[in-house]
Amino acid sequence: MLSYRHGYHAGNHADVLKHLCQLILLEKLAQKDKPFVYIDTHAGAGLYDLQSEQAQKTAEYEQGIDRLMQLQSANPHICRYQALVGEYHQQHRYPGSPELAFRLCREHDSLQLMEWHNQEVLNLKANFKDRRNVHIHHRNGFEGLVALCPPKPARGMVLIDPSYELPQDYVEVVESVKAAQKRWAGGTFAIWYPMLAKARDKSQTMLDGLSQLPVEQVLNIQLWVGAQPDDFGMYGSGMVIINPPWQFDEQVESLLQVLPTSLSDSPDAGARCQWLRNTQG
Template sequence: MFSYRHAFHAGNHADVLKHLCQMLLLEKLCNKDKAFVYIDTHAGAGLYDLTSESAQKTAEYQAGIDALTDAACHNPHIRAYLKLVEQYRKQNRYPGSPEIARRLCRAQDSLQLMEWHNNEVQQLALNFKHQKRVKVHHRDGFEGLVAITPPKPARGMVLIDPSYELETDYQVLPDTLAKAYRRWQTGIYAIWYPLLAKKRDRSQGMIEAIGRGPYSSVLDIQLSVLPQDEELGMYGSGMLIINPPWQFDQQVASLLPELTQALGQGGAGDFKVSWLAQQD
């Protein structure tokens, strides 16, 4: 239980999609001078060494961030993401979502980072020990999200990125999200989920449950890099965005063709942007 370590997957195609969406959302929040809070419910270690035994065992970053770097994309959002990641990649590292948030958030903004895994939270605390605006919580992210909402200031975003190692995550997440939303309806919620083989897929039921929730605006973004298998494997991933900012959907739609071409494996790859709920 709780054996998941993100170091095995750092910089893969799922991280690329997730972190592009995260950057766009944080940039939207930074467009106004007013301070905001960034909440990460499953923060991991925050920064990853791609020369480590864990990263080298799977080398998923080669078909993710490295493939995107080699693709010479022209989309300005992709180029901004690559520019941010470049300095880490030169040091054989990759920034997790907490580090990306630290880079993009301003002096007046705060970061609330949660992690339950003992080793991961120790590394997370070490990576951010000199950051006064960052608070690290050793707690379950689902429980913690409800406990700290509504935050102060009541402006900001939540990234929910569980491992889905436990099948119960697919049920706990929609329930937790609804509870947090009832307490904080103005926040932006970004939820990552995997696209798995047909016999392992649980994401569709979770998406449908969230689509039936109390939300006025829900955007669904999906990126596949392989054909869906019957038995095994993750062929892509998705992001659900609750309360997406104005024109966020257009920005994501503009980068997905190049992203799909760069990350699609063996000529495969596809994307979809759709509304599960849309405010009139």
């Protein structure tokens, strides 16, 4: 939806979950010397000012990155995330998924960033001006994903993070992933989605569609910071990972033991990690 601006939500609990998963996936790819590609279908501005009018209006980062930065944890993924985000946090900024990817990619890796919002793509271009191996596309991310597959190099991951302001987004996620996966069977697909109030949550149909794709593994990760409301609001979020790397599920499980109580004081906060499809046993 062309009205969505992520600046209102930057650094919230959903970003924490999404970017921790992204960090683990990119570090897994970087363990081999071979180059890889990172594709972001809904890149946004890439970098956010937490003192901006947008961020201050909602202050969602207070229950997200602000709380996590206060956490003393031995979890290696949380420690690396804190170190990476910390330098931005000290300047009251938060790095979006493109910025994190750029920091985690190497000189021979490449980034393909897509954004359809007219102003956000200008902000993205300004934030990534003169950066190496970064390609920015002003286009619909669902259509662009299919068009870019199979990418070169053929190793890599895609992050799909639409606004879900339109019910059609849930349908387009499944359709675009199905078409892209046919062209790029070896790619890892990471799909973020909101967990909404009972009257508005449309994620189950999407999850059912993703679980029926002709792939070996589909992992569903969920984190919620309170009870599900009846009528309005986002109480949590999820990440679906198609073709997750080896031991990724175990690493995420270690995160989920820490995150609910770190990001929320609610007794209803919680998390789960479950296979929607797993033909490997």
